[in-house]
Amino acid sequence: MNLTDPSRVHLVFPAAGVGQRFGQPHPKQYTLLAGKTLLEWTLDAWKDVPFQGERILVLSGNDERGRALAARYPGLNCVKGGAERADSVLAGLAAMNAADDDWVMVHDIARPCVRRADILALLDHCQSEGRGALLARPLTDTIKRMQGDRVSTVDRRQLWAALTPQCFRFGRLYRALSLGLANAVSLTDEASAMEWMGDPVGLVSGSGDNIKVTHPDDLTLVAFYLQQQGRLTPT
Secondary structure, eight states, X not given: OOXXXXXXXXXXXXXXXXXXXXXXXXXXXXXXXXXEEHHHHHHHHHTTSOOOSOEEEEEOTTOHHHHHHHTTSTTEEEEEOOSSXXXXXXXXXXXXXXXXXXXXXXXXXXXXXXXXXXXXXXXXXXXXXXXXXXXXXXXOSOEEEEETTEEEEEOGGXXXXXXXXXXXXXXXXXXXXXXXXXXXXXXXSHHHHHHHHTOOOXXXXXXXXXXXXXXXXXXXXXXXXXXXXXXXOOO
């Protein structure tokens, strides 16, 4: 981390989604793993990261459980999110007292295995290059494209899978999300908003265990990774 960069670093955790693909009666962030919710496992991963900015958890409007859990984390504030991820992240930014040149990291609440070393490597890259970036992984599988009944193989050498956190200057990210939403642009993550604005985006190689919980079967893998990291004691 570049200690000569005076910009603060803020955090946004979008958690207003309902996790429809998870197939459970509750949002996936409240699934229990070894006595703690996924939301808590994710927030715990960030507790000792030495950032001095604001920390925002974005929840749905009636999510009292999320607010109760957030109260256990000093300095974590809750705001009401929107219908889509971009709406929720923008709501989190709007609630901040941040300078345009401050950095903002956005991290999926369903990625509890993020490593501190990767977080700091991402910030160091952004500070050194003076531009935003995201954690990502080069694709290793053979990738197929289906067009009608025609199947072809895609050259994977230039393809990366996007991870989080994603880190950008506050002012540029706020403008990109605002304009993108106003123009009905499909914004699947923060980087897509910056790309649409024409801003350069960097990629920083992240660890393979930084998976996003999407299906119930993912929990077994998360438990394994948390054990490997020394955060969860095997039973």
